[in-house]
Amino acid sequence: QVQLVESGGGVVQPGGSLRLSCAASGFTFSHYGMQWVRQAPGKGLEWVAFIQYDGSKEYSAESVKGRFTISRDNSKNTLNLQMNSLRVEDTAVYFCAKDSQPTPIIHWYFDLWGRGTLVTVSS
């Protein structure tokens, strides 16, 4: 079954850290770029970070640059997001999403999303 399943969300204090994971199945994970997208409560979608199929390139939004690190383990079909120095405004559901095409010539639209994991940053 083609799916993405996120885990690792929870409640953390401001300044704390959390590591999210996304388990992929049903497709050749190592062929596709992957990303994290978040959605604050009652708000719209915000792209967070991208990693190329082989892990050789990464990009992140200005709002998380220097605090969040995206990584992947192609041997375990897993995508990760290490979140440090968390802020109240990082509270959101975090989705992992798959690039629609395997060729990294442009930033592609996303054809598969997980159900998300909730991160709450609160004292």
Add this chain to the structure above:
Amino acid sequence: EIVLTQSPGTLSLSPGERATLSCRASQIVTRNYLAWYQQKPGQAPRLLIYGASSRDTGIPDRFSGSGSGTDFTLTISRLEPEDFAVYYCQHYGSSYTFGQGTKLEIK
């Protein structure tokens, strides 16, 4: 960075009616690199349209996308009860940006 502005913010219609959702870009969208997603409460977004007008696999043909340049439209020809949701447009290609969403609600 391209900014996408969706309108209206909320659209109230009845089942069977036609829905027209707009997405306007602050700059020309190269090669029509524009996608539309549907999101229902508590669910992940679902890809509907890519390349401004191509339907993803399994998407009913009542959903259609059109437009070019800076103005794009998602049309749902005849609303079904399951179509009431929030719709987002997305620019891709050189970067990723989402519109703020249009909520399609039952009148």
